[in-house]
Amino acid sequence: MLIGLDCAEPSLVLERWRDELPNLARLMERGRHGRLTSVVPPITVPAWSCMMASRTPGDLGIYGFRNRADHSYDGLFVANGSAVKAPRLWDLATRYGKRSIVLGVPGTFPPRPLNGVLVSCFLTPSTESQYTYPPMLRREIEQVVGEYLFDCTNFRTEDKDDLLRQVYEMTDRRFRLAHHLLRTRPWELFAMVEMGPDRMHHGFWKDMDPGHRRHDPHGRHRDAILDYHRHLDTLVGGLVEEHADDDTTVLVVSDHGAKRMDGGIRINEWLRAEGLLHTLREPEPGQATSLAELGVDWTRTVAWGEGGYYGRVFLNVAGREPNGIVPPDDIERVLADLAERIAAIPGADGEPIATRVHRPEELYDEVNGVAPDLLVLFGDLSWRAVGTVGGPDGIHTFENDTGPDDANHAQDGLLIMAGPGIEPGAAEGMHLLDVAPTVLDLLELEAPPTMRGRSLLRTARVA
Numbered sequence: 196m197l198i199g200l201d202c203a204e205p206s207l208v209l210e211r212w213r214d215e216l217p218n219l220a221r222l223m224e225r226g227r228h229g230r231l232t233s234v235v236p237p238i239t240v241p242a243w244s245c246m247m248a249s250r251t252p253g254d255l256g257i258y259g260f261r262n263r264a265d266h267s268y269d270g271l272f273v274a275n276g277s278a279v280k281a282p283r284l285w286d287l288a289t290r291y292g293k294r295s296i297v298l299g300v301p302g303t304f305p306p307r308p309l310n311g312v313l314v315s316c317f318l319t320p321s322t323e324s325q326y327t328y329p330p331m332l333r334r335e336i337e338q339v340v341g342e343y344l345f346d347c348t349n350f351r352t353e354d355k356d357d358l359l360r361q362v363y364e365m366t367d368r369r370f371r372l373a374h375h376l377l378r379t380r381p382w383e384l385f386a387m388v389e390m391g392p393d394r395m396h397h398g399f400w401k402d403m404d405p406g407h408r409r410h411d412p413h414g415r416h417r418d419a420i421l422d423y424h425r426h427l428d429t430l431v432g433g434l435v436e437e438h439a440d441d442d443t444t445v446l447v448v449s450d451h452g453a454k455r456m457d458g459g460i461r462i463n464e465w466l467r468a469e470g471l472l473h474t475l476r477e478p479e480p481g482q483a484t485s486l487a488e489l490g491v492d493w494t495r496t497v498a499w500g501e502g503g504y505y506g507r508v509f510l511n512v513a514g515r516e517p518n519g520i521v522p523p524d525d526i527e528r529v530l531a532d533l534a535e536r537i538a539a540i541p542g543a544d545g546e547p548i549a550t551r552v553h554r555p556e557e558l559y560d561e562v563n564g565v566a567p568d569l570l571v572l573f574g575d576l577s578w579r580a581v582g583t584v585g586g587p588d589g590i591h592t593f594e595n596d597t598g599p600d601d602a603n604h605a606q607d608g609l610l611i612m613a614g615p616g617i618e619p620g621a622a623e624g625m626h627l628l629d630v631a632p633t634v635l636d637l638l639e640l641e642a643p644p645t646m647r648g649r650s651l652l653r654t655a656r657v658a
């Protein structure tokens with residue numbers, strides 16, 4: 196029984212709030228628990244697919260929600276489940292005749308056949324879509340929960356009361372459906388993911404964290420994240436209580452953690468200031484504008500970037516991009532120089548921030564699809580990357596171009612694993628890629644040799 200809590204933060208769940216979350220604390224006492232190092236980038240897409248397949252973003256060729264399809268300048272496309280070619284846990288379970296219930300795991304729309312049932316994820320366009328396997332399951336879901344909610348309509352909103360209402364409604368319906376499926380379907384593997392913690396962190400972190408630049412000590416929503424975690428703890432406890440027997444191993448996992456977001460670094464504005472990026476038109480005075488709106492003068496542009504929780508930089512390479520100008524022999528030199536200068540971009544007050552800049556080849560053994568030439572984690576993700584140019588701000592901004600957002604992702608998620616034969620204790624050195632081999636081990640199935648991780652049952656690393 197694998198219960199995924201998107202964005203659940205180890206320093207909160209495993210440490211600070213341990214006494215507030217009795218059901219999770221009980222699982223921790225019974226089992227192994229600790230930080231679960233995520234992939235780079237630690238982003239929902241691809242992280243859950245990496246976890247379920249034990250393959251890296253490079254293996255899957257998925258580097259974020261949006262990816263380049265080719266080396267044209269056409270922009271990015273959203274990677275849905277069709278982009279995941281590697282077998283995931285339920286595909287392998289199916290191959291060996293085991294039955295699965297899969298609920299809301301990111302990367303499962305559109306649904307594919309399996310031995311069992313599947314309800315697709317938060318990237319499902321609407322309940323009008325064919326979002327279940329088998330297709331008839333949709334009607335049953337409507338009878339059990341009414342309208343099923345994949346996600347909040349917009350979590351980057353100023354209407355915080357509405358966001359709260361939506362998150363609770365979404366979570367409650369998902370757990371109600373989980374109970375129903377566990378009651379009515381036979382299973383050897385149950386895997387669900389709840390998006391609520393992620394939406395709460397992005398929506399309410401500033402209310403909780405006195406270190407956040409917009410923190411209001413008298414705000415009404417100071418305890419919103421904690422209260423939600425208490426609620427979630429009760430729901431998780433209910434599932435375990437009712438559906439996990441003595442032979443069941445329960446895993447509670449997250450795909451990455453969360454941390455305060457200090458602001459945004461405007462990667463394209465910086466490239467423009469450095470003379471490496473030229474737009475065809477100038478932005479209107481005071482108007483932050485996307486590159487797509489202004490047009491890029493590719494004949495003079497060395498590199499351009501994409502914003503998001505992490506930044507990506509693409510080189511305009513001769514013979515690779517349509518109007519590339521960087522000679523292939525120069526790629527190494529240009530990237531090394533760019534990486535060093537980007538890593539040195541300071542925070543808003545000139546302070547050093549621990550930016551990590553990676554080449555895909557150094558992160559992954561295999562690099563499929565079209566990877567960014569540089570993956571940039573500004574301030575170790577205390578800063579996000581922003582893609583617009585022009586406007587009132589310089590390199591730094593405290594406005595989010597896509598709406599208010601208080602939190603960024605942190606590199607480590609968490610894992611709690613309790614069940615027969617699991618040695619209890621705090622564990623170190625666990626990696627997200629180890630989850631699928633561990634689950635296969637529990638199911639007494641062999642992990643394919645292409646999986647990157649190792650079963651945690653075989654690596655005794657309890658501290």
Ligand SMILES: [Zn+2]
Nearest residue numbers: 201202239450
């Ligand atoms: Zn996530």
